[in-house]
Amino acid sequence: MHDDHTSPARPVHPVRDERGITTAEYAVGTAAGAGLAGLLYKMLTGGFGDQLLQTLFDHVLGLLGIG
Numbered sequence: 001m002h003d004d005h006t007s008p009a010r011p012v013h014p015v016r017d018e019r020g021i022t023t024a025e026y027a028v029g030t031a032a033g034a035g036l037a038g039l040l041y042k043m044l045t046g047g048f049g050d051q052l053l054q055t056l057f058d059h060v061l062g063l064l065g066i067g
Contacts, residue, residue: 043049 044052
């Protein structure tokens with residue numbers, strides 16, 4: 001006979017301690033951000049950055065009808 005007041009059986013999962021995961025995620029995010037910042041600095045301080053800024057400046061002047 002089935003008792004209607006019982007809940008269906010649920011699988012039991014062990015409780016995991018996840019306190020250290022956020023620290024690891026922050027470390028990975030910080031390292032990735034520092035690497036990206038270094039890459040952007042290298043690109044913008046080299047010849048590519050000068051060319052990019054000149055092209056952007058010329059484009060904005062063209063949009064304004066000045067250049």
